[in-house]
Amino acid sequence: MLQKMEMNMNNVFDNKNLLKLAFDALEEVNAKDIKIYETKSSNPFYSYAIVATCVASRQMDGLASVIFKKSKEEGFEIRGIEGRGGGTWLLIDLYDVIINLFSTEDRRNYDLDRLWVMLPQIDPADIK
Numbered sequence: 226m227l228q229k230m231e232m233n234m235n236n237v238f239d240n241k242n243l244l245k246l247a248f249d250a251l252e253e254v255n256a257k258d259i260k261i262y263e264t265k266s267s268n269p270f271y272s273y274a275i276v277a278t279c280v281a282s283r284q285m286d287g288l289a290s291v292i293f294k295k296s297k298e299e300g301f302e303i304r305g306i307e308g309r310g311g312g313t314w315l316l317i318d319l320y321d322v323i324i325n326l327f328s329t330e331d332r333r334n335y336d337l338d339r340l341w342v343m344l345p346q347i348d349p350a351d352i353k
Contacts, residue, residue: 239301239321240273240321242299242301243319243321243322244273244275244322244347245353246292246295246296246301247275247292247317247324248261248275248349248352249295250291251277251288251324251326253291254279254284254287254291256277256278256284256326257277257279258277258278258332259277260275260276260277260346261273261346261347261352262274262275262276262341262344262347263345263346263347264341266344267341271318272321273322273347274324274337274341275322275323275324275325276325276327276337276338276341277324277325277326277327278326278327278328278329279328280329282310282312282328285309285312286310286315288315288317288324289306289309289315289317292317292319301319302319302320303318303319304320305317305318314326314327314328
C-alpha cells in the first residue's frame with residue numbers, strides 16, 4: 226500500500242513538473258490565451274489538456290522544438306507530435322499532458338474550450 230501511495234505522489238509531482246515545463250515552453254514562444262484543463266474525470270488517456278493560441282506556424286514549430294529540448298533535459302518522454310511543418314494546429318502528446326496549439330481561426334473552429342467548459346481549470350500560478 227505504501228509503495229502504491231509513493232507512486233501516486235511521484236505521479237502528482239511529475240505531472241506538476243510536466244505542466245510547468247509545458248506552460249513555460251508556451252510562454253517562451255509567446256503563446257496566447259493559455260488554458261489548462263484537468264481532464265482526469267472525463268477520459269482515461271491523459272490527466273491534463275492545455276489549449277493555447279499562436280499567430281504563426283513558425284511559432285508552433287518553435288514550441289515543438291522547445292518542448293522536445295526541455296523534455297529531454299528533464300527526463301520526460303514525448304509520445305508524439307502532430308502538425309509540424311506549417312499547419313494551423315499542433316498536438317503534442319506528453320502522455321499525461323497533451324498540448325493543443327491552434328491558430329486563432331482553428332481555435333475558434335474546433336472550440337475545445339467550449340467542449341471542456343465544465344472541467345476544472347488549473348491556474349498557472351499553482352504550477353509555478
